[in-house]
Amino acid sequence: DEGRAAFDALIAADGRIEPRDWMPEDYRKTLIRQVSQHAHSEIIGMQPEANWITRAPSLKRKAILMAKVQDEAGHGLYLYSAAETLGATRDEMVEALIEGKAKYSSIFNYPTRSWADVGAIGWLVDGAAIANQVPLCRASYAPYGRAMVRICKEESFHQRQGFEILLTLANGTPEQKAMAQDAVNRFYAPALMMFGPPDDASPNSKQSMAWHIKRFSNDDLRQRFVGMIVEQVKVLGLTLPDPELRYDEETKQWIHKELDWVEFMDVIKGKGPCNAQRLERRRVAHEDGAWVREAAAEYARKQQLKLAEASGKAA
Amino acid sequence: DEGRAAFDALIAADGRIEPRDWMPEDYRKTLIRQVSQHAHSEIIGMQPEANWITRAPSLKRKAILMAKVQDEAGHGLYLYSAAETLGATRDEMVEALIEGKAKYSSIFNYPTRSWADVGAIGWLVDGAAIANQVPLCRASYAPYGRAMVRICKEESFHQRQGFEILLTLANGTPEQKAMAQDAVNRFYAPALMMFGPPDDASPNSKQSMAWHIKRFSNDDLRQRFVGMIVEQVKVLGLTLPDPELRYDEETKQWIHKELDWVEFMDVIKGKGPCNAQRLERRRVAHEDGAWVREAAAEYARKQQLKLAEASGKAA
């Protein structure tokens, strides 16, 4: 039919779909799933870093970290809004998150055990997120792409801050350097897994690429990321916990150690060190805040009524 | 009439009134007020010391402190029970406490600012309590006297522990000794005020003494207490913050500095540093625990029903 033809033509021309445009139901569903998961990741992702706000070791770092975690809340909000343009409601999405029905990036189910983890998250996790997200700025669904543009700008700022935290630690006392190395050791593999399973085990990717949501395969993105951090880690004076890591000149590929995809799948399924904790924190915040949201809604209702009455009288 | 005659005779003979005995309404009311206030003091008095349990500086001290604060809960329970024999219910009494209608010893409205305060409370506050309470073991109302016997035994144990904390600090590093002296400085005057206003400003005392509830006047008890701590502070190697303190050989009285009865009355009226905090903590614990108490009551009701059914069937 006409809608589908227009959609296909737009995609073929690498154009942008707007909310009012016709789109296939699968495209809509895929996007709702992806965008809402992305939003959940921002919101849950606040927790591991918020864990160090009250204990940040200098006031400057405290301020930077507070601002960063806030930015993540902001990203969550843009993304929920983007998903809402596809017909999902924020309440539904939040409900699904709290009930454990929705996914989010499994990296946030690892704890932040030391201050250096805040640096490692900035450098590696935000770094991987950027590698993933920069191509999403050109996603075929326009509101998602626009949200990504805004988010990527802030993320790269965050990544630099994380790098700077690690750099300072790496140039600090021996204990500080050890703390930095330990954090890198723990976040390296989970960060590499953020790009998802190897291409041959990622069946949904093909359709997403055909729809111009995804632009590069998981493995391609992982390659780029590895290439990037291999250089950066030298500047830090730290090492990546991967003795097998090397560049294969023939295939032009980075060879890295085998990743533990069993653990990855376990964590996705809810068995990470912090899955239960992250969801419970969100649930408690939501439940404890119910009376506030109800009050705000009731107040708004009363204000509406007053306005209506006033305009009624005026008429 | 007969009841009153028996009561008067018993009092005159320094006998003991039991719950089933007739007693004047004023006597009952005075006792309910005094015993419930005393119970409230034990319960609220848990808070300033509980404040240091999680931070106690050695495991041995942590264990001793936990046991002590628990003992106070136990004292509270004995005393509520004693008050219940007079016809008050625990629910009523607890309600009155939470609503700010009941009094408790105003000393517990001062904060514990340092670990040494735990020692000072043991030495001075429990010391003053003992001086107050030992005569109450012979109170004419038998259940109150019996509760006091049990409580006094534990309190004198607590006092020794408090003294020992201060003694260890006083013999420790200069900072530790300063911490001990600071705590004594802050608790000295409030402890002296625990005996209540001077005799000429304490109108209710006379009746209580006639009824053999109270055995000594406020000032007499304060004198005894001062005499005691004057000796003990020497052993500690600390000083009392009272340059005017001296024994007057003529009057056989300790002369101590003017006490700030305005502050005392302010604190009693609710203006102490911690009045609001203490009551709010109690209120929150009570409110947060409501579902547990309701569950326990409902479970007991169902068990009763089952028992009744079972015995019905058996019959």
Added chain:
Amino acid sequence: AADNGEYAIWLGDDSLILAQRLAWWISRAPEMEEDIALGNIGLDLLGHARSFMTYGGKSIGKTEDDLAYWREEDEFRSVHLVEVPGQDFGLTIARQLFFSVYLELLYTRLLNSTDATIAAISAKALKEVEYHVDHATQWMLRLGGGTEESVRRIQHSLEVMWPYAHELFVDEPLHERLAATGVAVLPSSLKEDWDQRVTAVIEESGLGMPVAKDALCRGRVGEHTEHLGYLLAEMQVLARKFPGATW
């Protein structure tokens, strides 16, 4: 000048401690918008604290971090109001109302401080604090004009925070010395305006003025609530494990 520095540290202490309290809300607020709003207010206060402490520390050769991480509890000069945990949205809003209105009045007056640095920091802070007042006011209206439960809770919150509010207006000798030279404002001189402003918000929210009694608070002489020790233990733990380290 030592007095000026000391005064700046007092101003910084209040904001630092409250920023630490507000930071707790990030990832725990009733709405995600509030994670951002409360976080922003905390961040503003932290910024003010840093400016005041950097200035205040100068005269005694201390950095903002020396002051935040290496002072003992009795060296802090914060008021009790900012020390209370307030891990309940109603409590936080009640406190924000009391404190933000106070800050707005204070910084407005400090625009004319004879200490140019204090005047400049106040000028910058004032714009942000105006938003804090607005935020607290809007929530007072919503909670006071919301549900039965929200009315009950915010009214109770006002009562719980009220005993600590009066300490904001206690004149200490330092204030008196500095008011004489036009550096500082006598806290007591803000009280009347504060009463009027706060009363107006409470009344507009359909709530009753608190009846709770003033608590005896002496934070300005280093006598703090039982809460501050816990807050500092957490805030300072990492920095103190690495004396002299750079972060």
Added chain:
Amino acid sequence: AADNGEYAIWLGDDSLILAQRLAWWISRAPEMEEDIALGNIGLDLLGHARSFMTYGGKSIGKTEDDLAYWREEDEFRSVHLVEVPGQDFGLTIARQLFFSVYLELLYTRLLNSTDATIAAISAKALKEVEYHVDHATQWMLRLGGGTEESVRRIQHSLEVMWPYAHELFVDEPLHERLAATGVAVLPSSLKEDWDQRVTAVIEESGLGMPVAKDALCRGRVGEHTEHLGYLLAEMQVLARKFPGATW
């Protein structure tokens, strides 16, 4: 013997951390009787921890206080279950059920430890732990057989604590070495009895077995929850301000 000492410290760490968690309840429990009961259980656990740590520290020249106050977070060997705050009565009861049944089974088996000190401490502790099991069981029955709200809350509490329970039964190399010499018990060998006992209580309480998934927990190798750092900051703050002091 170094192994025996290390094992004793592991046993002590679990009890110490849980004692610290239970201590929080004193002055905050739903009934005054529970201030006493939870306090007593905490006190018992603290006592066991002290015995185990005193013994475990001997071989490395450390006192119980050295171990409690001067180790860093990654030197502790507690399981995640005891680290979770649990500042809700349901959460506390669910954890007490899981942990107390485990301890009862463990200490019963350790009566036969070839390490006479470990056997003796276990024997003394066992009597107290039996009461802990009874306390948790009684509350499970009451909350499970109470009101609609209590059923909802205790069921949720079981779910929240469940992910951490399985770590109690993970065999580490130390366990394997010491089980071979009859000093320790293989944690995994307690699992079947534990399942049976815990299931029986949950069923008798009219509740459902938790369906929450096991969390990846590695407390025994020093990888802890995000909660432990806060707990230690508070627990150690005073002792660390006075290195070498006597209390």
